[in-house]
Amino acid sequence: MLPLRLDPESPLPLADQIVGGVRQHIEDRLLRPGMRLPPIRGLADEHHISRFTVVEAYDRLVALGYLQSRRGSGFYVATRPTASLREHRPGEVERAFDNAGVLYQSLEESGDRLKVGVGWLPPEWLDEEGLRRNIRLLARRADTRVAGYGTAQGYAPLREQISLRLAELGIAAPASQITLTHGATQALDIVARTFLCAGDCVLVDDPGYWNLFANLRLYGMQLVGVPRTASGPDPEALAELLQTHRPKAFFTHSVLHNPTSGSLAPANAFRVLQLAEQHDFLIVEDDTYGDLHPGAATRLAQLDLLRRTIYIGSFSKTLSGCLRVGFFAAAPALMARLTDVKIVSCVSTSEFSERLVYQMLTEGPYRKFVDRVQGRLAMVTEQTLRLLERCGMRIDTEPKGGMFVWARTPGISDATPLARRAADAGIMLAPGSIFRPQTQPSPWIRFNVAYATDPRLERFLGEALGR
Amino acid sequence: MLPLRLDPESPLPLADQIVGGVRQHIEDRLLRPGMRLPPIRGLADEHHISRFTVVEAYDRLVALGYLQSRRGSGFYVATRPTASLREHRPGEVERAFDNAGVLYQSLEESGDRLKVGVGWLPPEWLDEEGLRRNIRLLARRADTRVAGYGTAQGYAPLREQISLRLAELGIAAPASQITLTHGATQALDIVARTFLCAGDCVLVDDPGYWNLFANLRLYGMQLVGVPRTASGPDPEALAELLQTHRPKAFFTHSVLHNPTSGSLAPANAFRVLQLAEQHDFLIVEDDTYGDLHPGAATRLAQLDLLRRTIYIGSFSKTLSGCLRVGFFAAAPALMARLTDVKIVSCVSTSEFSERLVYQMLTEGPYRKFVDRVQGRLAMVTEQTLRLLERCGMRIDTEPKGGMFVWARTPGISDATPLARRAADAGIMLAPGSIFRPQTQPSPWIRFNVAYATDPRLERFLGEALGR
Numbered sequence: 023m024l025p026l027r028l029d030p031e032s033p034l035p036l037a038d039q040i041v042g043g044v045r046q047h048i049e050d051r052l053l054r055p056g057m058r059l060p061p062i063r064g065l066a067d068e069h070h071i072s073r074f075t076v077v078e079a080y081d082r083l084v085a086l087g088y089l090q091s092r093r094g095s096g097f098y099v100a101t102r103p104t105a106s107l108r109e110h111r112p113g114e115v116e117r118a119f120d121n122a123g124v125l126y127q128s129l130e131e132s133g134d135r136l137k138v139g140v141g142w143l144p145p146e147w148l149d150e151e152g153l154r155r156n157i158r159l160l161a162r163r164a165d166t167r168v169a170g171y172g173t174a175q176g177y178a179p180l181r182e183q184i185s186l187r188l189a190e191l192g193i194a195a196p197a198s199q200i201t202l203t204h205g206a207t208q209a210l211d212i213v214a215r216t217f218l219c220a221g222d223c224v225l226v227d228d229p230g231y232w233n234l235f236a237n238l239r240l241y242g243m244q245l246v247g248v249p250r251t252a253s254g255p256d257p258e259a260l261a262e263l264l265q266t267h268r269p270k271a272f273f274t275h276s277v278l279h280n281p282t283s284g285s286l287a288p289a290n291a292f293r294v295l296q297l298a299e300q301h302d303f304l305i306v307e308d309d310t311y312g313d314l315h316p317g318a319a320t321r322l323a324q325l326d327l328l329r330r331t332i333y334i335g336s337f338s339k340t341l342s343g344c345l346r347v348g349f350f351a352a353a354p355a356l357m358a359r360l361t362d363v364k365i366v367s368c369v370s371t372s373e374f375s376e377r378l379v380y381q382m383l384t385e386g387p388y389r390k391f392v393d394r395v396q397g398r399l400a401m402v403t404e405q406t407l408r409l410l411e412r413c414g415m416r417i418d419t420e421p422k423g424g425m426f427v428w429a430r431t432p433g434i435s436d437a438t439p440l441a442r443r444a445a446d447a448g449i450m451l452a453p454g455s456i457f458r459p460q461t462q463p464s465p466w467i468r469f470n471v472a473y474a475t476d477p478r479l480e481r482f483l484g485e486a487l488g489r
Numbered sequence: 490m491l492p493l494r495l496d497p498e499s500p501l502p503l504a505d506q507i508v509g510g511v512r513q514h515i516e517d518r519l520l521r522p523g524m525r526l527p528p529i530r531g532l533a534d535e536h537h538i539s540r541f542t543v544v545e546a547y548d549r550l551v552a553l554g555y556l557q558s559r560r561g562s563g564f565y566v567a568t569r570p571t572a573s574l575r576e577h578r579p580g581e582v583e584r585a586f587d588n589a590g591v592l593y594q595s596l597e598e599s600g601d602r603l604k605v606g607v608g609w610l611p612p613e614w615l616d617e618e619g620l621r622r623n624i625r626l627l628a629r630r631a632d633t634r635v636a637g638y639g640t641a642q643g644y645a646p647l648r649e650q651i652s653l654r655l656a657e658l659g660i661a662a663p664a665s666q667i668t669l670t671h672g673a674t675q676a677l678d679i680v681a682r683t684f685l686c687a688g689d690c691v692l693v694d695d696p697g698y699w700n701l702f703a704n705l706r707l708y709g710m711q712l713v714g715v716p717r718t719a720s721g722p723d724p725e726a727l728a729e730l731l732q733t734h735r736p737k738a739f740f741t742h743s744v745l746h747n748p749t750s751g752s753l754a755p756a757n758a759f760r761v762l763q764l765a766e767q768h769d770f771l772i773v774e775d776d777t778y779g780d781l782h783p784g785a786a787t788r789l790a791q792l793d794l795l796r797r798t799i800y801i802g803s804f805s806k807t808l809s810g811c812l813r814v815g816f817f818a819a820a821p822a823l824m825a826r827l828t829d830v831k832i833v834s835c836v837s838t839s840e841f842s843e844r845l846v847y848q849m850l851t852e853g854p855y856r857k858f859v860d861r862v863q864g865r866l867a868m869v870t871e872q873t874l875r876l877l878e879r880c881g882m883r884i885d886t887e888p889k890g891g892m893f894v895w896a897r898t899p900g901i902s903d904a905t906p907l908a909r910r911a912a913d914a915g916i917m918l919a920p921g922s923i924f925r926p927q928t929q930p931s932p933w934i935r936f937n938v939a940y941a942t943d944p945r946l947e948r949f950l951g952e953a954l955g956r
Binding site: 038078081082084126128129130131142144145146148149150153154155157158160161162166167168169170171172173174204205207208211215219220233236237240242338341342343344345346354355358361362363365366367368369370371372373374375 | 638836841
């Protein structure tokens with residue numbers, strides 16, 4: 023008898039639960055090499071689940087090298103994980119996918135599920151008509167290349183345009199110091215692959231962008247969270263961490279930080295850069311949400327001028343997530359190497375998408391459009407704040423812009439069970455633990471204000487929190 | 490005085506040559522910690538090169554942690570490589586970029602340089618009109634999503650379409666077993682990241698796809714080349730290699746192999762699969778050029794039915810390199826994990842590009858178009874073979890299709906110097922050594938027949954080879 027705990031209410035598929043449970047038992051040596059697993063039929067009947075689910079789980083465990091199948095006799099714990107398909111660090115990877123699972127749900131076609139947990143605006147908030155118009159325009163133009171490969175660094179006029187926009191933010195970077203990527207996430211991936219290696223200690227925001235955490239963990243890096251205050255990374259906590267850790271890099275989010283929507287104060291920026299200098303680590307500044315910030319904001323690259331900072335941006339939040347256009351800007355000495363890693367990883371990016379973004383930035387009323395989105399966000403943020411207060415949620419700092427409200431559920435230590443109940447009610451929530459470097463428990467929840475005003479959310483929270 | 494050998498004729502930029510030379514001296518301990526480098530002006534004058542080139546090289550060496558700059562005093566060998574920006578395995582990475590450099594040149598905007606060395610067809614050979622027409626059509630359709638993110642596995646109707654096409658090749662893979670990627674190269678990258686780790690021994694074709702080699706080396710994998718015969722990997726040589734190596738995977742190219750254009754014979758396929766079974770390694774079958782093969786061909790996935798084979802395809806060679814649409818097909822048990830790694834690496838792929846490929850496959854005359862390309866390729870292949878013979882090049886096996894002729898320069902051991910001379914004459918060649926796992930010398934050259942019939946090539950080869 024295999025002491026497996028399966029939870030049919032969990033968002034994790036039953037097969038995944040079996041795989042995870044069996045692996046845990048093998049790793050804990052409760053199941054030892056050569057021991058026979060319960061027969062498929064027996065396990066399925068015991069847990070009232072489909073035999074197919076058990077077959078799937080066992081097959082996966084065989085593929086992962088944990089089990090061996092002996093024809094006509096059943097499944098046995100492998101004497102040693104078979105080599106070819108085993109993973110690097112089962113524990114690490116497994117945890118990484120707790121996070122990836124949430125993004126998977128975000129991307130899923132979901133009928134009428136209310137996705138309060140996603141990290142982007144509803145497509146209907148974006149300028150779909152402008153995109154369509156410019157796509158038609160590009161397709162008619164004789165000079166649009168639609169069949170050939172793009173260039174190594176990406177479409178030069180767009181890089182020029184980004185250079186101008188960075189200059190307005192006070193970041194001097196000629197087009198030669200900008201390389202276009204398949205979204206900001208690929209830019210983060212390229213930087214990690216170029217400068218870091220397995221075992222390296224890497225600082226990240228706590229809470230922070232969990233897809234990045236999953237990615238860095240897949241590379242085998244050790245994540246250390248820097249507590250986030252309302253005005254950016256906590257410099258005292260950072261200084262203390264640097265007493266015991268020797269990080270190679272700090273990945274941080276300066277403006278409209280995901281998930282708290284807080285922005286970096288100049289004094290924090292100065293202190294972080296000072297510590298980076300003293301302790302000689304690279305800074306990777308992700309500015310994915312920056313365009314949604316009303317008015318001026320402080321960026322590390324502004325002070326450091328790309329000496330020790332690599333700056334990353336994206337057009338996925340304001341133009342289109344489906345175009346996959348992001349970029350990094352870095353010191354001249356680093357560009358050749360970073361661009362080589364881009365080529366080696368994916369050859370090139372889509373020049374058609376890059377031309378489209380260029381059109382949208384130069385021919386369309388991009389600034390006016392972003393202003394309108396900011397106004398609309400301010401309105402629903404206000405509504406969301408009131409709604410959450412009515413449900414008894416606590417907000418420490420009201421956001422100054424962006425699409426997120428970061429709110430705390432009082433009287434609990436972890437919001438994950440609440441997110442599970444929400445999933446059953448057709449509402450996707452993003453509980454705080456997924457934003458933590460080691461998915462530690464957290465009473466916080468990130469609400470996307472563009473979805474939060476749907477009455478279903480208030481109804482659910484009201485009932486769940488007993489208001 | 491620093492004994493640096495700089496070659497102004499080399500395709501490698503002078504700054505790269507300085508960086509490489511100084512690093513070599515440091516690694517060979519000819520330059521030791523604390524030693525002063527020659528002043529910028531002195532080194533520039535000595536080699537008759539620009540001071541800016543030396544500055545750039547020194548700056549990069551500082552960034553890489555090899556040198557330290559002392560204000561007003563000059564550059565010194567660092568006492569220890571500074572931590573944050575050092576690389577994993579300088580030697581490995583450096584070699585990787587010998588290869589990446591060639592792809593960089595392929596992607597570069599090059600005026601009237603003759604790119605006989607590229608791995609794709611000239612854009613004007615492709616159906617640019619069809620692409621433009623379908624782009625306009627998609628932009629007009631109300632159901633085309635242009636602003637939102639795509640789904641995790643990619644646009645479902647295209648995956649269904651690929652499933653049908655794979656069924657015609659005898660590979661049964663429902664759409665759930667297919668995930669779309671940012672080109673075939675990203676598919677290879679995802680597979681490597683999911684199942685392999687640093688230090689793993691990996692088999693590759695020798696000669697083979699060098700961008701893959703550079704990628705695997707960046708991950709720190711050990712590449713072992715399996716000699717390629719006219720009918721696929723050499724099974725005897727493979728068996729012998731398996732006496733001493735325990736590979737985790739074999740990355741191979743079955744149909745219209747790059748660079749030889751040879752295809753896998755059924756007997757070789759069977760033997761390779763048998764050895765994979767016996768020695769328990771994964772097979773990653775790259776079928777990027779398969780659609781250009783006239784008539785039937787053998788694929789490993791056909792025999793193995795995706796049990797131990799992951800099958801990778803692309804539309805970059807027949808539809809458009811700029812759309813970046815490729816895919817992998819794998820066993821059901823592996824799909825969740827592979828797709829998670831895709832999400833973690835880049836969130837999602839471009840649904841607009843995927844819809845466009847779907848349109849081109851279903852509404853356009855794709856098959857007729859590919860037939861026409863095959864006919865045209867057969868014609869210029871014939872011309873190229875005669876031309877190369879006139880110049881004294883040797884061809885062991887005439888290709889049965891595809892865009893490459895693999896030809897040997899008689900009487901030399903390495904074609905790289907010839908490729909350098911060609912570069913000076915405005916002709917980009919792909920010398921054999923870049924297709925070898927350790928860039929060993931090779932007298933072979935890969936000619937792209939779509940470019941080779943340009944009279945400039947025959948003129949150059951005639952002169953260079955003294956005919």
